[in-house]
Amino acid sequence: MGRIIDGKAVARDVRSRVRDEAEAFAVRTGRRIGLALVRVGEDPASAIYVRRKVEACAEVGFASFENELPEGVPQAELIALVERLDRDPAVDGVLVQLPLPRGLDAEAILAVIDPDKDVDGLHPLNAGKLATGRPGLRACTPAGILALLDHVGVDPEGKRAVVVGRSVMVGKPAALLLLERNATVVLCHSRTRNLAEEVSRAEILVAAVGRPEMIRGDWIREGAAVIDVGMNRQHGGRLVGDVEFAAALPRAGWITPVPGGVGPMTVAMLMANTLQAAKARLVK
Ligand code: NDP
Numbered sequence: 001m002g003r004i005i006d007g008k009a010v011a012r013d014v015r016s017r018v019r020d021e022a023e024a025f026a027v028r029t030g031r032r033i034g035l036a037l038v039r040v041g042e043d044p045a046s047a048i049y050v051r052r053k054v055e056a057c058a059e060v061g062f063a064s065f066e067n068e069l070p071e072g073v074p075q076a077e078l079i080a081l082v083e084r085l086d087r088d089p090a091v092d093g094v095l096v097q098l099p100l101p102r103g104l105d106a107e108a109i110l111a112v113i114d115p116d117k118d119v120d121g122l123h124p125l126n127a128g129k130l131a132t133g134r135p136g137l138r139a140c141t142p143a144g145i146l147a148l149l150d151h152v153g154v155d156p157e158g159k160r161a162v163v164v165g166r167s168v169m170v171g172k173p174a175a176l177l178l179l180e181r182n183a184t185v186v187l188c189h190s191r192t193r194n195l196a197e198e199v200s201r202a203e204i205l206v207a208a209v210g211r212p213e214m215i216r217g218d219w220i221r222e223g224a225a226v227i228d229v230g231m232n233r234q235h236g237g238r239l240v241g242d243v244e245f246a247a248a249l250p251r252a253g254w255i256t257p258v259p260g261g262v263g264p265m266t267v268a269m270l271m272a273n274t275l276q277a278a279k280a281r282l283v284k
Helices: 007-029 044-060 075-087 106-110 124-131 140-151 171-180 195-200 262-282
Strands: 034-040 063-069 093-096 160-164 184-188 204-207 225-228
Touching (some): 007 140, 044 262, 075 093, 093 106, 093 262, 140 171, 140 262, 160 195, 171 184, 184 195
Parallel strands (some): 160 184, 160 204
């Protein structure tokens, strides 16, 4: 019977470590670590995510600077704001909440963020550092996945890791992080020929597709560590993952629930990244 990985508890541990270090940073520098958050438009999910990030900042003792722009804001105005935050010495991290409304080119905007303040780890330079095995700021959700595996003592080295989903934000960087930790990585996507067969060989499975319970429980290899990134809202508001949890649980060694698995780790790793960015600026 699989053991459930309590993402909320692991995230709490990460935040508590960040809080201690943030306190020491403030004593040493005379200022609090600062995270700037930029939100455009009225997407209700984005509003919730930004609120959670602001709450996490308060909990770990960071200053948070909220910036809200109306739907329909010209791209140049958004870029000017990001450039201003890049230059602001009180700001250690700049985060533009995605997705952006239609008409704004997210890729172009992310590229304006100072790579040293890119706490979401999505700037092409940071993505390139990950791809070439150099230290840098890593994307938060994939970093959270690795932190969960570390917490339960699942070492990726030498293991067969299967990642389903190849998005720039989750699947691809998760695969690269697992590779960096010496897993043998298979990266699956919508054109993968026999997904069930690939999944059934995984000692570590990361599901990041966005399709409710598409990974069937009987595909799971006995004893596998299953990390379910999917967040799919069902009719009636229930949140389910990409893995058929109830059927996967008896086969898995470890498994993350949805909610309460990867989700809380994303925000915790954002705090950890902001701390890392602040400390790196001190030695520059
Ligand atoms: P994307 O839609 O950007 O990517 C989905 C990926 O799944 C694509 O690579 C796609 O392949 C692949 N895919 C689609 N259908 C299939 C299929 N039938 N078989 C195999 N692969 C398939 O999603 P994201 O990566 O942004 O997010 C994935 C999920 O994770 C979502 O539910 C999202 O809400 C959740 N999420 C959760 C976070 C958290 O903090 N817990 C953070 C970010 C995301 P192809 O490239 O070929 O199209």
